[in-house]
Amino acid sequence: MKTQDFIFNLLATQGSARAGTFHTPHGELLTPVFAPVGTQATVKSVTPAQLKETGASLVLSNTYHLYLRPGADLVAEFGGLHEFMRWPGPMLTDSGGFQVFSLSDSNKIDDDGVTFKSHIDGSMHRFTPESSIAIQEKLGADIIMAFDECAEPNDREYNLKSLSRTHAWLERCIQAKTRPDQALFGIVQGGVFPDLREQSARFVSSLDLPGCAIGGLSVGETKAQMHAMLEVVDPLLPREKPRYLMGVGSPEDLVNGVMRGVDIFDCVLPTRLARHNAVFTPTGRINLMNAAFAHDPQPIDSTCSCYACQNFTRGYLRHLIVAKELLASTLLSIHNIQFLVSLAQRMRQAIIDQSFNTFADEFLSHYKPSARQEKS
């Protein structure tokens, strides 16, 4: 491990917005950065070469899924995730904590860990902070996540209980960790409750980890609540460490997140939406399956330099969608990933140029989250 690994340098700030660099053993992340999600050691429907062409640098993969299939030992046998899936750049693995939340109907959680039922074959399994770290060490991502509980955001009573458990688990994760070439991030929880978020941010900050994550957002609370929680946490997290807002998000969420001090984002949205025929444009989201696009000779976004926009019309893409051709998923995924990756890059440049506020206002005033677009 090189000495500069996991060093975060802040290059410029504007208000709470930050532009920086984060060094990992597999390359440097220029923040703000958006990470596409490759749950099962693949970003669905795109090859690593195509992914690289979008400008993506960081890729997230999933402990829960890879543990169940093909198994962490098998991934290790192939030299770890980078080698196995042939993504040479920085990688991050989620701890499996989110599945505790999203699959809660088949899970039993206690202070020691979580017992859960495999979605693949129904077999019973158990994760603890120690086993999650052990699995993540076998997978070998550059950034690994603490095993936490992502609780229902609005239940104060439960969040109070869950928070102390998540904090105890974080300490156990730190104890369990052995590899020096991986950075463990702690996760701030606390639902929609400012005092719990504050308590959690203070606790996570006190542990001197290489980075801090904010979890439990974009899981059903309002946008205003998400913004409020970010604002509570922003001044409390260490300034000289990267902040990672987990599972977010949409274009407007990225802008709103950066504005509130976030450096790293990940989300399934661009690839999932792509598989469901929706694409991002500077004026909002459109669904390319709509009949209105059948005769549209324009690219998805005339200002976009992605492979899909440089080569194909909306009319052709709609044809692929209607005909259920696999290439549709690939092309729309490439576009959506590049849209978010380059949005993060543009924000970074704007922060460096001290024009971020203007950029953000401009972007948010044009981008309508689910705007019906006039076809043109």
Next chain:
RNA sequence: GGGGGCGUGGUGUAGCGGCUAACAUGCGGCCCUGUCAAGGCCGAGAUCGCGGGUUCGAACCCCGUCGCUCCCG
């Protein structure tokens, strides 16, 4: 020439006396945020080939008729 079967939303079918006519697909639209997910939801669309009859009531029974289809000659 004789005998049988079938005609129900765009398409393929279900229903065979009490239905505001069901399902699939297609069509139109919406949703999707640390992915159980090429998924989820909503909507438009047939008065049941046509005419007559039986019945309180017919897509469902009877008669006729047209069309398609199969078998025999």
